Amino acid sequence: MEKLNSGVSKGLILLMAVISGFTVANIYLNQTLLVSMAHTFHTTAAETGMIATITQAGYALGNLMLVPLGDMFERRRLILNLLLLVCLCSASSAIAVNFFWLVTAQLLLGFFTIIPQLIVPFAADLARETERGKVIGNVAIGLVCGILGARLFSGIIDSQYGWRSVYWITCAASVMIMVLIRLFLPKSKVANTVHYRKLLASLGPLLLQEKTLRKACLSQGLMFGAFSLFWTTLVFLLNDPPYTYGSQGAGMIGLVGIGGAFAAPVIGRIIDKRGHVFANVLCMSLSLFAFILLFLGKISLIAVIIGALFVTMGTQANQVVSQAMIFQLSGEMRSRLNGMLMVMVFLGGALGSFLGVLTWSSFNWPGVCALGILMTGIAFTSLLISDKPAQKIQCEERIDHANVRQL
Numbered sequence: 001m002e003k004l005n006s007g008v009s010k011g012l013i014l015l016m017a018v019i020s021g022f023t024v025a026n027i028y029l030n031q032t033l034l035v036s037m038a039h040t041f042h043t044t045a046a047e048t049g050m051i052a053t054i055t056q057a058g059y060a061l062g063n064l065m066l067v068p069l070g071d072m073f074e075r076r077r078l079i080l081n082l083l084l085l086v087c088l089c090s091a092s093s094a095i096a097v098n099f100f101w102l103v104t105a106q107l108l109l110g111f112f113t114i115i116p117q118l119i120v121p122f123a124a125d126l127a128r129e130t131e132r133g134k135v136i137g138n139v140a141i142g143l144v145c146g147i148l149g150a151r152l153f154s155g156i157i158d159s160q161y162g163w164r165s166v167y168w169i170t171c172a173a174s175v176m177i178m179v180l181i182r183l184f185l186p187k188s189k190v191a192n193t194v195h196y197r198k199l200l201a202s203l204g205p206l207l208l209q210e211k212t213l214r215k216a217c218l219s220q221g222l223m224f225g226a227f228s229l230f231w232t233t234l235v236f237l238l239n240d241p242p243y244t245y246g247s248q249g250a251g252m253i254g255l256v257g258i259g260g261a262f263a264a265p266v267i268g269r270i271i272d273k274r275g276h277v278f279a280n281v282l283c284m285s286l287s288l289f290a291f292i293l294l295f296l297g298k299i300s301l302i303a304v305i306i307g308a309l310f311v312t313m314g315t316q317a318n319q320v321v322s323q324a325m326i327f328q329l330s331g332e333m334r335s336r337l338n339g340m341l342m343v344m345v346f347l348g349g350a351l352g353s354f355l356g357v358l359t360w361s362s363f364n365w366p367g368v369c370a371l372g373i374l375m376t377g378i379a380f381t382s383l384l385i386s387d388k389p390a391q392k393i394q395c396e397e398r399i400d401h402a403n404v405r406q407l
Contacts, residue, residue, distance in 0.1 A: 013135065015184055016123055017142025019079075020116035022177050024143055025150035026086060026109055026170060027059050031231050031353075032155040033163040035239055040163070041099040045236060049357030051106050052232050053350045058110025060346035063117055063339045068199050070118045070335030075188040078118065080178055085112040087174040094167035116143055117342050121334035122188055124327045133324045137268025144261035144316045151231065152255045199336070207340055210329055211386055216322035217344035219280060219382035220315075223287055224345045225352030226375040227315040230294070230308070232353040233360045233368045237297060237304070256305050258312075267317035271324050277383070279321045284379050287314030291372035298365050311372075319345070 030037070030051050038048040069078055089109035096102035120139060127135035154166045194202075207213055234253060238245040245252075270279045290310035296303035322345075326337045352375065359367040 012126075012184075012186070013123065013138050015180065016119045016139050017145075019142070019177060019181060019185070020119050020139060021142035021144075021146030021149065022173055023083070023086065023113055023115040023146070025146040025153070026090070026113040027055055028147050028150040028231070029154040029166055029170065030055060030106060032151045032235050033158050033166065034232075034235055036158050036163045037102065041102070043099055046357050046361055047099075049232060049353065051103060052228075052353040053357075054103055055106045055110040056228065056346045056350040056353060058107040059113060060110075060343050060350060062111040062114040063342040063346060064203070065200070066112070066114050067117045067339030067342065068203065068336045069196070070121060070188075070339075071333060072194065072196065072199055075118050075122055076181060076185050077187075079115050079185075080181055082112050082115055083174050083178050083181070086115075087171050087178075090167045090171040090174065094164045094171065114342075116146075117338050118335065120323060121327070121338050124323070124334055125188070129328075131272060132327060133268035133271035133320065134265060135268070136323055136327075137265035137271075137320045140264035140268075140316060140320050141261045143319075144264055144312065145258055147316070148255070148258045148261070148312060152252065152258075155249070155252070203336060203340055206333070206336060210326075210337075212329060213326050213337060213340060215382045215385040216325050216341055218385070219284065219379050220319055220322040220341065221344040221348030222375045222379035223284065223315045223318050223348075225348035225355075226287060226291065226372040226379075227311055228349040228352035229356035229359075229368060229372055229375065230291075230311050233356045233365075234304075234308070236360050237365050237368075242299075243301070253305060253308050256308055261312075261316070263313035263317040264320050267320050268324070271321060276321055276325050280318065281383070283314045283318035283321060284376060285314075287311050287318075287379075288373065288376045290314060291369050291376060294372070295366060295369045297369070 034045070034048045034051065037043075037051060038045060041048075066082070086109065089105055089112060092105040093102060093109060096105055120136060123135055123139045124132055154163070157163075157166045157169065207217070237243070238249040238253070243249060267279050267283065270282070287310065290307045293303050293310070294307035297307065322341060323338065326341055327334055329337060355371060356368060359371050363370075
């Protein structure tokens with residue numbers, strides 16, 4: 001396979017992007033299925049909205065409990081084991097006989113679908129420091145396509161065959177991804193042999209110690225919360241007059257948003273040339289403008305389409321910025337750093353989905369847009385946090401021994 005200047009082959013980056021996209025899609029499939037699920041189990045919009053919230057909360061918990069294992073175990077084997085569990089959770093969702101069963105299956109599906117957050121640090125390990133932003137951005141294309149393609153795919157399948165068929169298909173797709181990983185993904189080096197309890201205990205001190213990590217968590221957590229707020233409530237907007245499009249319409253808007261995938265490699269190059277601060281401000285400003293434009297969503301489908309594109313571009317590009325920022329802190333702790341970032345990001349996503357359903361129920365679409373502006377505006381306060389670490393991480397013992405030995 002042809003290699004980039006960064007030392008990692010283009011073919012391997014493509015494979016990592018594909019794995020990330022197919023697996024991360026599991027978190028977002030339900031967002032265009034909420035109306036159909038509500039009809040199946042005779043629940044309200046607010047009750048069914050909990051499915052999207054609980055799936056993202058499960059993903060956040062998986063980032064906390066499972067992603068740090070990437071610093072402890074060989075990543076390819078870990079990914080294969082997790083994909084097997086994802087396959088079982090998808091099948092369980094497909095055969096759910098009541099609402100509680102479905103919520104439980106979705107919680108576990110979110111918990112085990114953390115494979116992309118093992119892939120991204122792996123890509124960062126392979127990349128040169130001067131081109132890390134570009135490599136992460138290229139892998140992120142797969143992530144964005146997976147996030148938005150999931151809505152398109154689930155919307156189309158739901159409208160033709162029902163929501164249960166979506167999960168049978170993703171179950172089969174998980175098996176195919178396992179084969180690709182077994183054949184083509186190289187084994188990673190195990191950088192750490194620290195005990196699991198100590199591995200988890202190092203996370204809190206890491207977040208407290210590193211200002212750059214806290215800055216990334218605040219910025220991307222709120223940005224992703226606003227992103228989830230938009231996509232969770234979009235299906236309700238399109239299901240009501242004057243649109244009455246349903247889940248398939250939301251999926252088609254998701255297809256438009258896939259154009260935002262190409263913002264990720266662009267912002268990666270901006271990071272390498274102009275720095276993190278400039279890229280961070282650019283991304284947050286784009287999302288802020290998107291929610292201002294979306295106020296017209298009740299009367300203009302064009303505003304919805306452009307807003308979907310811009311909010312996707314801003315949020316996904318900002319994730320590349322945030323990951324590039326934290327991966328500079330320590331090469332030996334990238335899984336933990338990424339895990340802590342993604343915990344905060346998906347807690348923000350779960351909060352956005354939860355508040356989105358509540359806001360829609362009380363204030364409809366204008367309330368959703370106002371909340372999106374508020375969350376994006378608060379994200380700008382992350383610029384007040386200095387990039388200078390209080391105490392630079394020098395090696396693994398600083399966290400694993402100095403901070404954890406006291407326990």
